[in-house]
Amino acid sequence: MEYFVASDGNDDSKRLRSSNQAHRPIYSPDSPAFDGASGLLFEQAMAQTRMAVCLTDPNLQDDPIVFCNEAFQQLTGYRTEEIIGRNCRFLQGPDTDQAQVGRIRDAIRSEEVVVVEILNYRKDGSTFWNTLHLGPIYDENGALKYFFGSQWDVTDIHQSRADERHAKAMAREVSHRLKNVFAVIGGIVNITGRSMNARDVARKINERVQALGRSYEPTLDEAVLGTIHVGQAIRAVLAPYDPENDRFVFTGNGIRTEPNAISAIGLTLHEMATNATKYGALSQAGGTIEVSWAHEKDKFARNSLVIQWIERGGPRITEAPEMTGTGFDIARTLLGHSRGVLETEWEPEGLNARILIPITHG
Numbered sequence: 419m420e421y422f423v424a425s426d427g428n429d430d431s432k433r434l435r436s437s438n439q440a441h442r443p444i445y446s447p448d449s450p451a452f453d454g455a456s457g458l459l460f461e462q463a464m465a466q467t468r469m470a471v472c473l474t475d476p477n478l479q480d481d482p483i484v485f486c487n488e489a490f491q492q493l494t495g496y497r498t499e500e501i502i503g504r505n506c507r508f509l510q511g512p513d514t515d516q517a518q519v520g521r522i523r524d525a526i527r528s529e530e531v532v533v534v535e536i537l538n539y540r541k542d543g544s545t546f547w548n549t550l551h552l553g554p555i556y557d558e559n560g561a562l563k564y565f566f567g568s569q570w571d572v573t574d575i576h577q578s579r580a581d582e583r584h585a586k587a588m589a590r591e592v593s594h595r596l597k598n599v600f601a602v603i604g605g606i607v608n609i610t611g612r613s614m615n616a617r618d619v620a621r622k623i624n625e626r627v628q629a630l631g632r633s634y635e636p637t638l639d640e641a642v643l644g645t646i647h648v649g650q651a652i653r654a655v656l657a658p659y660d661p662e663n664d665r666f667v668f669t670g671n672g673i674r675t676e677p678n679a680i681s682a683i684g685l686t687l688h689e690m691a692t693n694a695t696k697y698g699a700l701s702q703a704g705g706t707i708e709v710s711w712a713h714e715k716d717k718f719a720r721n722s723l724v725i726q727w728i729e730r731g732g733p734r735i736t737e738a739p740e741m742t743g744t745g746f747d748i749a750r751t752l753l754g755h756s757r758g759v760l761e762t763e764w765e766p767e768g769l770n771a772r773i774l775i776p777i778t779h780g
């Protein structure tokens with residue numbers, strides 16, 4: 419094999435050239451530690467590691483490669499004889515970022531350790547993202563002897579980071595457009611209501627539409643995950659009914675659910691909060707509502723998202739009021755689309771309600 423493991427057999431203690439280089443975990447292959455059995459060990463370790471490794475000699479013209487391991491050949495597609503004697507820049511190509519090349523050049527000039535992510539080219543012209551780690555190696559007199567380089571193919575990681583960035587940008591765009599749509603709907607409803615002398619109806623419709631919008635808003639950025647954070651949606655829908663932030667007690671974890679269910683949850687909670695403001699716990703000072711959510715087996719033995727709503731401190735309930743009206747009709751219809759139900763129990767201290775929605779995935 420045509421690689422290079424030099425040894426001068428000098429037993430003097432090896433010192434790094436300056437103290438600020440003392441932390442660098444790079445060892446010289448020509449130190450006595452690489453003699454004999456250790457030399458063999460170095461040879462075998464370099465042969466077996468999946469990390470591409472090379473050494474260059476900065477004392478030769480144009481800092482050529484004097485050693486490379488098997489993984490370096492595998493990564494680049496070149497054979498040893500095509501590699502030894504060349505400067506590593508032969509791996510660069512037209513789309514390689516010159517700013518990164520500049521960083522490497524500066525690091526080499528000032529004999530610093532550097533880690534860069536750089537686009538490189540294989541022998542067959544295909545590209546890969548290379549996390550290149552390089553640093554100087556000194557001899558026992560502190561003279562610069564080699565540069566050590568390790569190359570790691572991070573193309574997959576690079577791609578998934580790019581995908582993630584793209585998905586987030588898309589989600590932000592969708593979120594922005596959706597907010598616009600809700601604003602436009604609000605405008606249309608208001609103007610139509612005014613022109614038809616039906617401002618009250620328009621206001622009611624708008625409240626519902628806006629509640630729907632709010633239930634999606636905080637989680638849209640994450641909608642790329644395919645599911646929505648239940649707690650965030652619940653808090654967003656209910657926030658306008660609790661300006662002092664002291665009426666709702668939320669209990670739940672970070673469970674998520676599919677976006678379809680969120681419309682039903684958003685509208686149902688909006689109706690319940692509107693009712694509570696008029697007749698229930700929010701109609702009186704000091705009244706509170708406990709809202710909790712969890713994944714549970716529901717009474718139909720389905721794995722469900724269960725949202726519990728318990729009102730306390732409102733007017734005493736003597737007779738169960740009818741939870742009817744357009745709002746609840748819409749909420750029940752939407753819940754039905756997700757095979758969900760709304761259960762209500764009127765206790766003397768207040769409403770105790772449960773929204774059950776079976777989980778289809780996630």
Ligand SMILES: Cc1cc2nc3c(=O)[nH]c(=O)nc-3n(C[C@H](O)[C@H](O)[C@H](O)COP(=O)(O)O)c2cc1C
Nearest residue numbers: 474505506507509510519522523552565566567569
């Ligand atoms: C040990 C060592 C390993 C290197 N490995 C790579 C590499 O894998 N890919 C790359 O693009 N450049 C690599 N380089 C950088 C180039 O060899 C060269 O230093 C860089 O292009 C800046 O110099 P230039 O402006 O003269 O081209 C390495 C440099 C050294 C010293």
